[in-house]
Every structure is written in structure tokens, then in C-alpha cells.
Amino acid sequence: MARRTSDYDEDDVRVRPGRRGSRPRTRRRPAHEDAVAGFVTAVDRGRYRCLVGDRAVTAMRARELGRKGVVVGDRVALVGDVSGRPDTLARIVRVEPRSSALRRTADDTDPFERIIVANADQLAIVTALADPEPRPRMIDRQLVAGYDAGMDPLLVLTKADLADPAELVAAYAPLGVPYAVTERGGGLADLRAHLAGRTSVFVGHSGVGKSTLVNALVPDAERAVSHVNAVTGRGRHTSSSALALELPDAGGWIIDTPGVRSFGLAHVKPENVINAFEDLAEGAAERCPPLCDHLQPDCGLDAWVEEGRASRARLDSLRRLLASREGEPE
Structure with missing residues (x-):
């Protein structure tokens, strides 16, 4: 039998302590069916610049996202004022599933990973051939991060007018990493061909000419260019x-x-590195002891190579990458 309204008293009303209102909590969230799609192009102090169609919209992150971060490259849903007019602000209410996420940690012992960029499909590792000198360990670390993210690597060698790229190209040939060579004042047709139709992340330590390349590729970019210290080889x-x-x-x-001056890899599992080497991954599954890190004398990959199932150069490259992940000096 249904109760009449007159049968209710104050004990039947649930009021949350310390709250002015008595509206019950709910886990239901707005569907935001009127939200529009956007692409995050920049992040600055809690404000997100998003491309919506052909206009730039400034947005903030909605509280309902909780702790979910928003990074450059994210595809998001926005509500509110998406006109792009000055002094207007939209809200990001949803972050769409990511196809990739490039991560790094502060060092190899830091348990907290940071997502640098989302939804890119190519990692362009920019390194100078001279001034400053190449840092193979840094390149290796960035390759590990790229493989872990499921991104295709591209080696971009700058300042070829100062040094011959042959030695560095040969060092990474066993990995099958494509490359583009540039020189100061030279053309960029080869590099443009590698970048066309893709979303590419440019990474590299300071002073390698990354911003100079960006300004040449996108004349309106106006990225600041640094100068490298001739003694330390470091730039700002x-x-x-x-x-x-x-x-x-x-x-x-x-x-x-x-x-960056370092690229921590605490978040990367060793199996995610070897999976990038299909010919060696098969041998690891068949010949290696359980929990093999592929760096110890009992690793089965040495016999796999001796049988001609893979090249020694490929195994050396894998071990260099794994050793880099373990924090060997650069």
C-alpha cells in the first residue's frame, strides 16, 4: 500500500551533513550529446588551445574529468562557447581513446610517468651530427620509448655540413630505422616526404636544431632558437x-x-622492447630461460644468432636498447 504524503516526517528526508542542499548525489554524468570534436594543439597553465574545424578555441578541463589529464595531440569533446572569439572559454568534457601515448619518467627509478604527446604515429628523433656531438644512448632511450608507444621511429640527422652522417647511419641500420639528413641552409624535401600525411613528434636534447627545423617546415611557427655552449655542448x-x-x-x-637532457624509461617493460625485433622475439620465446633479461650469459639469443636465425648486429642493437633502459651511462 502506498504511503500518503501526510505519512512522511523529517526522518524520511536524507540530508548530507555539512551541506546546504539536500539533493541526493548521483553517479550519472551528462551525456553532452551537443559536444563538438576538437584537437588539442597546445597546453598553457591550465588552458587548452583546441582546433575545432578551422578555428582555434580556448578551453578549460571540466571537473567531471577527474584526474584524467589532457595533453597535446588529444582528441576531445567540448561544450560551451566554441566560437573561438577572444575572451571566451569552452570546457573539455571528454577525452577520446588514444591510439598512442609517448611517455617518459624523470629517471629510471621514478615510478611516475608523464605523457608527453598523444595520438602520434611517428617519433622523429632529432640529433645533431656535430655541435653538439651525437648522444647514442639518448637516441636509444627515445627509440625504446617510441617502440613502447607503438610509434614508427624516424632518425633526423641535422648539421650534416659539419660532419659525415655515415657512421651514425650505419650504427642504426640493423634496426631498420629510416632516416633523413639535413644541413644548415639546405633543402628539406627528403624530410618532408617522411612527414607527409603523418602526425610526427619531434624529440631531442637541447641545441640539436629542432626548433630551426620546425621554423623551416612551418614558417609561421616562430619557435625560439637556442645557441649551444661550445664548451659543454648544451643549449637552453x-x-x-x-x-x-x-x-x-x-x-x-x-x-x-x-x-630534454634525460629520458627516463622506468615505465617500459623489457618484453615491449624485444617485441619490436620480430626475428629475435621468436628466438626469445623458444630458447630463453624464464624471466630472461637478454643481457646475461645464459640468454638463448646467442645460440639463435649462431644458427643464422638472426644477425649479430640486430642482437647487439637489442642489447644496447635494453642496457639503455637499465640506466647505463650515456
Whole structure:
């Protein structure tokens, strides 16, 4: 039998302590069916610049996202004022599933990983051939991060007018990493061909010419250019945050990231590294003892190579990458 309204008293009303209102909590969230799609091109102090159609919209992150972060490259849903007019602000209410996420940690013991960029499909590792000298360990670490993220690597060698790229190219030939060589004042046709139609993240330590390349590829970018100290080989961090830029007439995007002096890999599992070497991964599954790290004398991959199932150069490259992940000096 249903109770009459007059049968209710104050004990039947649930009021949350310390709250002015008595509206019950709910886990239901707005569907935001009127939300529009956007692409995050820059992040600056809690404000997100999003491309909506052909206009730039400034947005903030909605509280309902909780702790979910928003990074450059994210595809998001926005509500509110998406006109792009000055002094207007939209809200990001949803982050769409990511196809990739490039991560790094502060060092190899830091348990907290940071997502640098989302939804890129190519990792362009920029390194100078001289001034400053190449840092193979840094390149290796960035390759590990790229393989872990499921991204295709591209080696971009700058300042070929100062040094011959042959030695560095040969060192990475066993990995099958494609490369593009540039020189100061030279053409960029080869590099543009590698970037066309793709979303590429530019990474590299300070002073390698990353911002110079970006300015040449996207003339309106106006990225600040650093100068390298002739004694230490270090440059200042000219790009303070990631920025996505559309390539003119190429149908692709490049994302410039701040220069880094280290690239922690605490988040990367060893099996995610060897999976990038299909010929060696098969041998590891058949010949290696349980929990093999492929760096010890009892690793079965040595016999696999001796049988001609894979090349010694490939195994050396794998071990260099794994050793880099373990924090060997650069």
C-alpha cells in the first residue's frame, strides 16, 4: 500500500551533513550529446588551445574529468562557447581513446610517468651530427620509448655540413630505422616526404636544431632558437611546452616538444622492447630461460644468432636498447 504524503516526517528526508542542499548525489554524468570534436594543439597553465574545424578555441578541463589529464595531440569533446572569439572559454568534457601515448619518467627509478604527446604515429628523433656531438644512448632511450608507444621511429640527422652522417647511419641500420639528413641552409624535401600525411613528434636534447627545423617546415611557427655552449655542448630549453603545427600543403602534423637532457624509461617493460625485433622475439620465446633479461650469459639469443636465425648486429642493437633502459651511462 502506498504511503500518503501526510505519512512522511523529517526522518524520511536524507540530508548530507555539512551541506546546504539536500539533493541526493548521483553517479550519472551528462551525456553532452551537443559536444563538438576538437584537437588539442597546445597546453598553457591550465588552458587548452583546441582546433575545432578551422578555428582555434580556448578551453578549460571540466571537473567531471577527474584526474584524467589532457595533453597535446588529444582528441576531445567540448561544450560551451566554441566560437573561438577572444575572451571566451569552452570546457573539455571528454577525452577520446588514444591510439598512442609517448611517455617518459624523470629517471629510471621514478615510478611516475608523464605523457608527453598523444595520438602520434611517428617519433622523429632529432640529433645533431656535430655541435653538439651525437648522444647514442639518448637516441636509444627515445627509440625504446617510441617502440613502447607503438610509434614508427624516424632518425633526423641535422648539421650534416659539419660532419659525415655515415657512421651514425650505419650504427642504426640493423634496426631498420629510416632516416633523413639535413644541413644548415639546405633543402628539406627528403624530410618532408617522411612527414607527409603523418602526425610526427619531434624529440631531442637541447641545441640539436629542432626548433630551426620546425621554423623551416612551418614558417609561421616562430619557435625560439637556442645557441649551444661550445664548451659543454648544451643549449637552453627554448621550447617550454609541446606545440602541434599543421604542415603546409603536406597533409600532416608535427608536434615540437621541449628539449630534454634525460629520458627516463622506468615505465617500459623489457618484453615491449624485444617485441619490436620480430626475428629475435621468436628466438626469445623458444630458447630463453624464464624471466630472461637478454643481457646475461645464459640468454638463448646467442645460440639463435649462431644458427643464422638472426644477425649479430640486430642482437647487439637489442642489447644496447635494453642496457639503455637499465640506466647505463650515456
